[in-house]
Structure formats: structure tokens, C-alpha cells
Amino acid sequence: MKSIRVGSGAGTANDCIEPALVLLEHGNLDYLFFECLAERTLALANLRKKHDPQKGYDQQLQNRMGKVLDVYKRVKPNTKIISNMGAANPLEAARIIDAMCRERGLNLKVAAVIGDDVLGKIDKYYGLEVMETNRPLDKYRDILVNANAYTGCAGIVKALEMGSDIVITGRCADPSLTVGPCVHEFGWEMDDWKHLGCATIAGHLLECGAQVCGGYFADLDRKIVPDLWNVGFPIGTIYEDGTIEISKVEGTGGRIDEMTVKEQALYEIQDPANYMTPDVIADFTNLEIKEIEKNKVRVTGGCGKQKSGKLKVNCGYLDCYIGEGEMSYGGYGCVDRAKLAGECVVKRLERNGTKYTEIRVDIIGYDSLYTNCVEAQMRSEDPAECRLRVAARCADKENAEKVAYEVEALYCTGPAGGGGARRSVREIVSVASVLIDEKDVILEVVYPGGEKA
Amino acid sequence: MKLRDIAHSRTGDKGDYSVISVIAYDLKDYPKLVREVTPEAVKKKFGTIVKGEIVRYEIPKLGGLIFNMEHALGGGVTRSLALDAHGKTLCYVMLDMDLTEN
Numbered sequence: 001m002k003s004i005r006v007g008s009g010a011g012t013a014n015d016c017i018e019p020a021l022v023l024l025e026h027g028n029l030d031y032l033f034f035e036c037l038a039e040r041t042l043a044l045a046n047l048r049k050k051h052d053p054q055k056g057y058d059q060q061l062q063n064r065m066g067k068v069l070d071v072y073k074r075v076k077p078n079t080k081i082i083s084n085m086g087a088a089n090p091l092e093a094a095r096i097i098d099a100m101c102r103e104r105g106l107n108l109k110v111a112a113v114i115g116d117d118v119l120g121k122i123d124k125y126y127g128l129e130v131m132e133t134n135r136p137l138d139k140y141r142d143i144l145v146n147a148n149a150y151t152g153c154a155g156i157v158k159a160l161e162m163g164s165d166i167v168i169t170g171r172c173a174d175p176s177l178t179v180g181p182c183v184h185e186f187g188w189e190m191d192d193w194k195h196l197g198c199a200t201i202a203g204h205l206l207e208c209g210a211q212v213c214g215g216y217f218a219d220l221d222r223k224i225v226p227d228l229w230n231v232g233f234p235i236g237t238i239y240e241d242g243t244i245e246i247s248k249v250e251g252t253g254g255r256i257d258e259m260t261v262k263e264q265a266l267y268e269i270q271d272p273a274n275y276m277t278p279d280v281i282a283d284f285t286n287l288e289i290k291e292i293e294k295n296k297v298r299v300t301g302g303c304g305k306q307k308s309g310k311l312k313v314n315c316g317y318l319d320c321y322i323g324e325g326e327m328s329y330g331g332y333g334c335v336d337r338a339k340l341a342g343e344c345v346v347k348r349l350e351r352n353g354t355k356y357t358e359i360r361v362d363i364i365g366y367d368s369l370y371t372n373c374v375e376a377q378m379r380s381e382d383p384a385e386c387r388l389r390v391a392a393r394c395a396d397k398e399n400a401e402k403v404a405y406e407v408e409a410l411y412c413t414g415p416a417g418g419g420g421a422r423r424s425v426r427e428i429v430s431v432a433s434v435l436i437d438e439k440d441v442i443l444e445v446v447y448p449g450g451e452k453a
Numbered sequence: 454m455k456l457r458d459i460a461h462s463r464t465g466d467k468g469d470y471s472v473i474s475v476i477a478y479d480l481k482d483y484p485k486l487v488r489e490v491t492p493e494a495v496k497k498k499f500g501t502i503v504k505g506e507i508v509r510y511e512i513p514k515l516g517g518l519i520f521n522m523e524h525a526l527g528g529g530v531t532r533s534l535a536l537d538a539h540g541k542t543l544c545y546v547m548l549d550m551d552l553t554e555n
Contacts, residue, residue, distance in 0.1 A: 040531045132468050132529060216463070222478060223461060259461065259478070266474040266517045268465025272510050285512055301514075319532055360534040368535075369542045373500040378549050391534045430531040433468070 003239040004185050006178055006202070007079075010034040010064070011209025013041050017064055019210065019233040019252065024071045024079060026249045027235050030185075033177040034064065034083035035207045042171055043316025043429040045087035046146035056088030057096070065097050073104045082156055082177050086168040088146065090114055091446055094168045098448040101166075111164035111453070113155030115443040116171040118313060118436070119147040125313070128434040137315065137434055145316040145429055149436065152278030152307075154190070155443035156180030162445060162453045171314065173277050175203025178236065186240045196280035197304020198242030201287070204275070205246060205264055205299065206236045212246055212264040214254030227253025244299040245292070256295045265289065265299075274305075278438065281305040310435040319430035320357070320393050323400030325407025325423040326364070327414070330385040337415035338363045338388040344414055345390050345406050354402040356392035364389050388418075393428075400425045457548035460486060464544040471503070471525035471540045473547050477516035486518055487511060489552050495520055498550050502543070520547075 007029040009020030013036040024032055036058050049056025058064075068081065086093040094112035101108045118125075125147070126138040148171035157180050159167040167180075182188065182199040190196075205212050210231045218225040225231070232252025237245040246256055254260075265284060269275045272284040283303035292298045325345075329338045342361040349356070362368035364387035367375045390407050394400040404423035411421060445453035456462075456475065459482040465472040475490055477483045492507040505523025512519070526540050527533035 043531075219461075259476075262476050262515050262517060263461060263463050263474065266476065266512065266515065266519055267463050268467065268472050269519065270467055270470065270472055270521050272512050272519060286514060287512075289515065322534060358534055362536060364536065369537055370546055371501055374498070374502060374546055378546075389536060391536075393532075393534055428532055430529070431468075 001239050001241060002186065003237050004030040004181060006030065006181060006206065006236045006238060007032040008035070008206040008209050008234050010036050011207060011211060012036065013038070013058060014060065015209050017067055019231065021067055021071050022249055022252060023233050023235065024068060024077055025075050029077065029079045029235065031080050031082060031181045033081070034085055035174050035177055037084045037087060037171060039314050039431040040429060042087055042148055042314060043145055043431060045089070046316060047429065049088045050145070054092055057090070057093035058085035058087050061085050061093055061096060062100070065100055069100055069104055069106060072106055072108070080160070080164070080181070081166040082180060084169045084172045084177065086112060086170045088170065090168045090170045095448040097166055097168065108165040109163055110166045110168065110448055111159040111162065112446045113159055113167060113169040113172065113443055114446055115155065115441055116148045116151045117146070118149050118441065119144070121440065122147050125434055125436060128436070130432040130434060132432055137432065140315060140317045140432055143317040145318060147313050147315045149311040149313045149441045150278055151311065151441060151443055152176045153180035153183055155445060157183045158443070158453060159445045160184040173279070174207040175200040175277055176279055178203030178206055179279050182238055191306070193280055193304035193306055195242050195304070197282040198244065198302035199238060200275070200277055200280055200282040200304065201284060201299065201302040202236045202238050202244045204269070204282070205244065205261065206234050208264060208267065209233050210254060211267065212261055213248050213256050214260050217260055217263060225253070225255055229253065242302055244302070245296060246299065247296045256297050257291050258289050258297060261289050261297045261299065276308060278307065278311055280307050309438050311438045311441055313434050313436050315432045315434065316429045317432060319428045320395060321397050321400035322391055322393055322426045322428055323403030324389070324391040324425070325404045326387055326389045326421065327407055327410050327418045328385060328387045328420040329415070329418055331417070334386050335363060335366050335382050337417065338366070338386050341388050341410050341414040341418060342390060344410065348406050349403060352402065355399045356394045356403065359390065359392040362389040363387065397425060397427070454552045454554050455548065456490065456550040456552055459552070460548070462544035462547050464541050466526060466530055466539045469524050469526050469529040471522045471543050473520045473522065473544055475518045475520070475547060480516045483513060483516040485552065490518060490550065492520070494550065495547070499546060502546070
């Protein structure tokens, strides 16, 4: 039966690069994809493009692709690359990669998939309700940064059909990076829901990189992971009938067994019977996950249903600033001194009239993760050190700075023995999502010279 | 007995939802998970962390449960004031739940 080998080279924008190079060199891959986008990453990429129209692609593009193309030059793998590293500017990303190929004397055909950016027709959508807040999108009109639709595999399929070796997308849905090559290779119809469901499940298992191979898994006792430092990235062998096998390159660290695959299968899916993507609604509830040899797991029983016909659009907007400061306390009574320091900061912010809409006083090492009501049940004794953290949401940068400085001022004015102050002020771009008709989005394949397929 | 004695867990996030899986190490313990790790018990354990509703999905074939916890991430990853804005560490609250001994 026909099958393809798909490798996952990144599960997040700043993921390790070396395991992907090992995969490319030793994985005998047909395809290698890099999943590098998140809601906020894309909004920030759009901000960079606003400042400079030739920016807006993934910030690690040159670094990552440079290393990948060096491997190409050295071992000439018969592997095609797919990535959403185009972020807000897939065409510019494709141009950069094209130039990098030429520099290395590599004759690789690079293509960009565009069309996910719907900001140009946003007027049409102002009446839609934002999923996060139930307010009309119109309320965000003046502060919108970007609007990008989660798109499916169609653009990738088209680019592969045109013979592209490297396909760069913008806001392509994560699993679609895997569904694309499957549809292209197996000739599945775009309403073959069962198979699209299986490929989506394969994509879901692979899209977080090492997370299916023992990454983000290690713990005491029953969750020991060999050589975690050298954890391998996964290979999905996907068969024409929808069967998936997950493996990794021999000699890499990590582990692949029923536990690691189950943990990734159920990761972040809100409703396991209805996992909605632009391609299909995948059903995970009848999956069978079986270890067939050491570090090799077979997954069968995937299913799919007709897609909704709607696409989720992420609209980034300029929201607020967060001013933040930290200070450490150690030894006897450190938690009490950190609490006293926090009280001082809050009162002083009131004294100098700092305006904020929300404030949080945490003691890192004591109650910053779960709030005290939960941590009190989990705590055995007070720590040897802890760290005060004050963070406040402000409408402008000036007020956010006041919050951050007020923590640093604890050096001379706070309780005894505070040290290691850090402060930061961040501009926050938040995301509002709406659902639009999929017919509104037309994906196109564009080559570095600007010509369209 | 703690939940961590019979199950493992991983946290994900979607907007202001924390999505936490609980998976039995041994399939024979799955019915106990269904019986005792109820949305009500989870809500009680998480206290003020989860401000909205908790919906549970069951995946018996994999011995797993998925909890969708609404308004658990301080307004969502992109704007939360929390140190761990994604709430990635929340699965260890889940694993700290007390279960009956049998």
C-alpha cells in the first residue's frame, strides 16, 4: 500500500533546530514541515510588516532555513519542505528562501501560498460577534492590526501539484501542513471526510514536534524519558488507507509508546468527537493506539465528518500595556517580606496616581501559578527563596513603566534583603476571533518573481 | 490516593479555555476516573482559578478524559497578567486531586 513519510521539524516558532536537521538527514522523509505560528505570533508579525512591508515573516526564518538548506546541499535529500513560517508575509519569505537556495547553488522551486489575509475586506465582518468576548467586531475597528483566516490544505496541494519543493504559507491551520501532502500524494477528494480526518489526526500528532516523542512528558517513576536532552522529532508514516505510524530516527533520545502518543492525541482538543479544522471535522474517539515495536506506534480508527464551511479568523488588536517588576527575597521569613514588599508597591502606585485596570501580585515559588487557595493545599513548607512579581494592565506605556519602576524602587524602600530586580513593559496585542464563510477566502500560489500559478 | 498515582495529564489552551487531559496509566482504572474525576470535583479542586463552566469529554477507548475549563486563563493567553499565561502548569493541580483508596 502506498505511504508517505512526513517529518515534523518544529512545534513552535522558537523550537530546537538540530533535531529537525537530524530528521532531514536520516529520516528518509518525503516531506518535512515546520509549524511556527500561534495567534499572538501572527499578530506581532503583522505589526512588524506594518513598520516595514518587507518584514512580517517568521523571525527565525533565515536562521532555520539556512541550516536546513545546508543539509540539502550536503546530502541532497528527496524531501519537500512545507511551513507556515511565512506568517504575515509568505511571499517575502519565499523570496528570501529562494535567494538562499541560489546562494547555495540549489535548484529548488519555492512557492508562497497567499490569501489568508482578509484585512482588506474586513468592512464586511464588523457586524460579526467576536467569539472570545461576544461583542461585535466593530468595537475593535480602530485598533485592529490584522485579520488572518485559518486556511486548509488546498493552497499547499496546489503548490505541490505545480512541482514546488518548498511551500511557504501564512495562517494555514497546523494539521493542514500534513493533510496537504497526503491529499497530493494519495489523490483523495476534498470531501473524502474519513481520510481527511485521518490525515488531520496525523497532523495533530505531529504538529507539536517532540511532544509525541517524549518531549513535554518526562516525570518521575512511570514517565522516565531516555536522553531527553537529545529528544528526536517525529516521523509520521501515513498510509493511503489512513493508518498512521509514529516513529523517530534511531539513536535520538525520547520515547514513543502508547502513553506518549495518547497524551499528544488528547492534547488541546476541546471536543474529541468534533475537532474542527478548515479541511474536516476529525473524530478522535475511536482511535486505537498500539505499540508495534520499540519507539514505533500504530494509530488506526481515525474518522472524519463534513467540515463546517466556516473559517475562523484571528483579528489581532492593540489592547494594552503590561508593566511588570520582580524582586527576590531569601532565607528566614522571605515569603512574609515579599508580601510586605508587594503591599508597599500597591500602596505607592496609589500614592503616585498610576492608572491600571487590573493588577496581580504574585510570589514566585509560593503562589504565582495556582493562587494561594490551591497552593496552600499542595505546599509542604515555606521555600528557601521566593520572588515578588507585580504585573498590571495599563492603557498606556507611561503608566506601565510606573508599575515596573515601583518594584525596582524596593531596593532602597522595601523590606530587608530584596535582590535581583527585573522590570519589563510589554505592548499587548490580543486576538479576537470571528467565523466567516470559507468562500470568502481564495488561496493562490505565487512564485518569488511575483508570477501566479 | 492521588490522581497522579493512576493517571497522567497534559494541559493545552484555546483562548480563555484551559483544556486538560487526564489519561489512565492502566485502562482498568478508567471507570474510577469517570466516577471520581467529575466536573464538580475538578471545579472544587481548582477553586477560584476556573471562573466559568467545566465540561468533560470521555474517550473510553483511550482511557482518557478531557476537561474544557472556561475562563481559566485570565482573559486568554494573549492578554493574561499571569506568569504562566498559557496555564501549562495547571495539569499538576489536576494530578494533586484526592481519590478514594479502592
